[in-house]
Amino acid sequence: MAAWYNRGLDLMNAGRLEEALASFTRSIELYPSEAQAHNNRGLAKVKLGDREGARADFTRALEIEPGMREAEENLSRLVASDE
Secondary structure, three states: OHHHHHHHHHHHHOOOHHHHHHHHHHHHHHOOOOHHHHHHHHHHHHHHOOHHHHHHHHHHHHHHOOOOHHHHHHHHHHHHHHO
């Protein structure tokens, strides 16, 4: 997971969101049970305006790792901003 995931983090930090999204997606394709990759892909989707996709990624992260604080917080912020 490390190479694609870390590349996604670097790209997201550089503001290259589309490329970050692609890297997180590739990481998930290779390692679908990595909750953090789903969570970070969700963050990229939020920044790109894909709120439903982000919700799905945060929810999937929580399915994989129930109680994952970061995903819970991200999902809560997303839901709160929808109200």
